[in-house]
Amino acid sequence: MKEKMKRMLAFMLLFSLVAFAAGCGSPASPPASGEKTGTGAAEEVKEDDDEVEKTAAGPAMNPKAQEMEQVLMEQLAPLPEFNTGEKIGVLIITLANPFWVAMKEGYEQAGAELGIEVTVMAAPTEGDTKSQLETLDAIVARDYAAIVASPIEPFNLVPGVVRANKKGIKVINLGPPISKEALKEAGGWLDGRITVDYEEQGAMAAEYIVEKLGPAGGKVAIIQGIPGAGQSEGRTAGAKKVFEAAENVEIVSIQPGNWDRNTAYNIASNILQAHPDIRAIFCCNDVMALAAADALEAAGKREGVIIFGVDFISEAHEAIKEGKLDGSIAYSIRVYSKAALILALKTVQGHAIPDEVFSPLALVSKENVAEFEGWE
Amino acid sequence: MKRTKIKLLPGNIFPQLLLILVLLAMVIFLSVASPFFLTWDNLRNVFDHSSLYIILALGMTFVISSGGIDLSVGAVAALSGVCMALAMQGGLGVGISILIGLAVGGLVGAANGSVISLLRINPFIVTLGFMSLARGLALIITGGIPIYGFPRAFTWWGSGHIGPLNPPMLLAAFMAVLAALVLNMSRFGYYTLALGGNEEALRRSGVSIHLYKIMVYLLCGVTAALGGLVVTARLNTAEPLAGWMLELDSIAAVVLGGTSMKGGRGSIAGTLIACLLLGILRNGLVILSIPSYYQQLLIGMIILSAVIFAEVRSRKGLASTHKKERSTAV
Numbered sequence: 001m002k003e004k005m006k007r008m009l010a011f012m013l014l015f016s017l018v019a020f021a022a023g024c025g026s027p028a029s030p031p032a033s034g035e036k037t038g039t040g041a042a043e044e045v046k047e048d049d050d051e052v053e054k055t056a057a058g059p060a061m062n063p064k065a066q067e068m069e070q071v072l073m074e075q076l077a078p079l080p081e082f083n084t085g086e087k088i089g090v091l092i093i094t095l096a097n098p099f100w101v102a103m104k105e106g107y108e109q110a111g112a113e114l115g116i117e118v119t120v121m122a123a124p125t126e127g128d129t130k131s132q133l134e135t136l137d138a139i140v141a142r143d144y145a146a147i148v149a150s151p152i153e154p155f156n157l158v159p160g161v162v163r164a165n166k167k168g169i170k171v172i173n174l175g176p177p178i179s180k181e182a183l184k185e186a187g188g189w190l191d192g193r194i195t196v197d198y199e200e201q202g203a204m205a206a207e208y209i210v211e212k213l214g215p216a217g218g219k220v221a222i223i224q225g226i227p228g229a230g231q232s233e234g235r236t237a238g239a240k241k242v243f244e245a246a247e248n249v250e251i252v253s254i255q256p257g258n259w260d261r262n263t264a265y266n267i268a269s270n271i272l273q274a275h276p277d278i279r280a281i282f283c284c285n286d287v288m289a290l291a292a293a294d295a296l297e298a299a300g301k302r303e304g305v306i307i308f309g310v311d312f313i314s315e316a317h318e319a320i321k322e323g324k325l326d327g328s329i330a331y332s333i334r335v336y337s338k339a340a341l342i343l344a345l346k347t348v349q350g351h352a353i354p355d356e357v358f359s360p361l362a363l364v365s366k367e368n369v370a371e372f373e374g375w376e
Numbered sequence: 377m378k379r380t381k382i383k384l385l386p387g388n389i390f391p392q393l394l395l396i397l398v399l400l401a402m403v404i405f406l407s408v409a410s411p412f413f414l415t416w417d418n419l420r421n422v423f424d425h426s427s428l429y430i431i432l433a434l435g436m437t438f439v440i441s442s443g444g445i446d447l448s449v450g451a452v453a454a455l456s457g458v459c460m461a462l463a464m465q466g467g468l469g470v471g472i473s474i475l476i477g478l479a480v481g482g483l484v485g486a487a488n489g490s491v492i493s494l495l496r497i498n499p500f501i502v503t504l505g506f507m508s509l510a511r512g513l514a515l516i517i518t519g520g521i522p523i524y525g526f527p528r529a530f531t532w533w534g535s536g537h538i539g540p541l542n543p544p545m546l547l548a549a550f551m552a553v554l555a556a557l558v559l560n561m562s563r564f565g566y567y568t569l570a571l572g573g574n575e576e577a578l579r580r581s582g583v584s585i586h587l588y589k590i591m592v593y594l595l596c597g598v599t600a601a602l603g604g605l606v607v608t609a610r611l612n613t614a615e616p617l618a619g620w621m622l623e624l625d626s627i628a629a630v631v632l633g634g635t636s637m638k639g640g641r642g643s644i645a646g647t648l649i650a651c652l653l654l655g656i657l658r659n660g661l662v663i664l665s666i667p668s669y670y671q672q673l674l675i676g677m678i679i680l681s682a683v684i685f686a687e688v689r690s691r692k693g694l695a696s697t698h699k700k701e702r703s704t705a706v
Binding site (some may be wrong): 094095119121122123124125127128129130131133134135137138139141142143153154155156158159179181182185186226227228256 | 410412415417418421424425428515519520521522524525535607610611612613615616617618619620621622658659662663665667668669671672
């Protein structure tokens with residue numbers, strides 16, 4: 001009997017923990033416009049550098065980012081009404097990747113700026129397609145006016161989007177595409193899409209690499225993300241095209257690193273084993289590029305190899321400044337997330353929006369990294 | 377000698393009762409905490425999502441009851457889904473394609489069981505190997521790219537309607553009843569539990585250990601393939617990465633449901649309730665907008681506490697019945 005009591009007690013304890021976590025995580029009453037979302041983000045996401053603090057205070061944007069915002073806003077005109085308190089649900093890929101953590105902050109900050117209520121949810125890991133769909137289903141069951149969704153792969157969110165359509169919730173697709181064909185077949189649709197031109201990202205990085213290699217050229221390798229993922233396939237295709245067109249540049253290896261630091265590290269060291277004379281490695285994101293740089297460093301072969309990533313996460317920013325990484329392709333997370341919310345607002349308020357909007361891009365390398373101080 | 381516990385109506389119903397209470401408490405809490413939880417649409421989501429876990433966890437209950445483990449089920453689900461897709465693409469009928477997928481699952485399961493039983497290798501390692509092998513095969517035959525677009529007769533298995541319910545839910549319910557009958561009332565179920573309880577005794581009583589062990593893993597492979605059918609049909613897509621970490625979800629549900637990791641004791645009802653509990657937990661945390669970090673933390677804590685309680689309980693039970701044996705062993 002005593003033992004039963006003990007067990008009961010422990011389960012109750014666990015249960016109260018659920019309740020406690022609920023208290024921490026659920027959004028409080030409608031935002032008074034401003035601070036609320038900013039502080040929420042600071043609590044939930046580990047702040048490991050001073051940049052986060054600056055965003056919480058609402059800093060002046062980096063001039064380069066402001067330029068980009070201007071361009072995008074012109075593309076999005078006429079703007080919808082702000083401070084209307086609409087509820088918008090956001091489904092990102094995973095909070096286990098710094099890029100998506102930054103996106104989450106971007107969304108929350110943009111939500112505060114625009115005076116709307118934004119909730120960001122994610123799948124537990126980058127490969128968990130099934131959990132992501134389940135998360136979307138649960139979001140659809142709530143009372144959001146619109147959902148901004150970024151799928152792990154083109155098909156996994158399709159049934160959830162159809163349910164949102166049926167319920168009259170607007171759906172904006174950000175980043176990796178949700179298959180329009182599959183949606184159509186399932187009787188659903190997207191209300192809008194905002195994305196980055198992935199091929200262009202790969203091509204920009206490859207052009208920089210080719211230029212740096214000069215007429216002598218050399219061996220290059222590509223580390224992809226998860227095979228089949230939109231960003232990975234697009235960036236690879238763009239880079240491949242440029243490398244193949246360049247004289248004396250030879251692609252010796254294209255390997256899937258699954259967006260994973262450890263996998264990319266191993267691949268980079270293997271590539272180095274097979275091709276000690278490798279001259280450049282293009283990685284489909286920064287996390288893998290940083291891992292590749294570490295792997296080459298560990299082998300004492302970092303000198304003379306160009307390593308390029310994509311996304312320009314803050315760790316990559318530091319690494320470029322230190323010369324550990326050669327460069328990355330940037331698009332402003334703040335502009336990107338804000339644009340998605342504006343698109344969502346426009347559809348909710350009945351404005352027409354273009355089928356597809358592209359976020360502007362910038363190449364960051366050691367030559368121009370100084371201009372990107374305070375970039376988000 | 378250890379006694380194998382087999383009961384039609386488990387006299388030891390307390391752990392399941394506790395699970396039901398926790399489940400009810402969670403439902404009440406979530407209904408109060410959020411107006412979006414207790415709606416038919418949302419509950420239907422929970423049942424829909426749980427059905428996949430249930431189907432996989434049923435096979436896993438047999439394997440774990442027999443004292444084994446199967447880490448390959450997520451990968452097998454993906455592989456059999458991909459095989460069904462390729463068969464349909466190749467012009468075969470829906471029924472035949474599904475059977476091919478199930479056969480692939482059964483084959484991998486039988487291979488698991490054969491290596492484990494005939495060569496007496498640790499099931500953890502063997503199924504780990506087959507997990508990687510199946511995942512690799514799925515990636516190779518698809519080239520890493522999901523196969524999409526199937527006939528309606530196939531997608532019906534994932535997203536069709538049967539009254540207010542759908543085929544995966546009914547499949548899960550049907551399988552659960554079947555599994556409960558087989559585990560508790562058939563010779564196969566009896567031997568499965570005996571394998572986990574005391575394999576040596578079973579061997580000495582002249583039962584073919586190999587046959588039953590292989591059958592247990594074969595069954596688990598088939599339920600994994602059924603899971604593959606549900607997931608492929610629901611998404612109208614066969615993904616080589618489908619069922620990621622599904623093996624861990626189903627092991628967690630089985631253990632939470634009161635089946636002993638050491639084998640010899642298994643509860644289908646417990647597995648069923650545990651799957652629903654985990655399904656409600658996942659759904660509820662999203663409904664309450666709790667970040668995904670906390671979801672993993674909480675699920676981990678719940679599983680750990682369940683296992684610790686079960687262990688404490690079984691040790692106390694052992695201490696009274698096997699005092700003698702223990703003292704000689706130490």
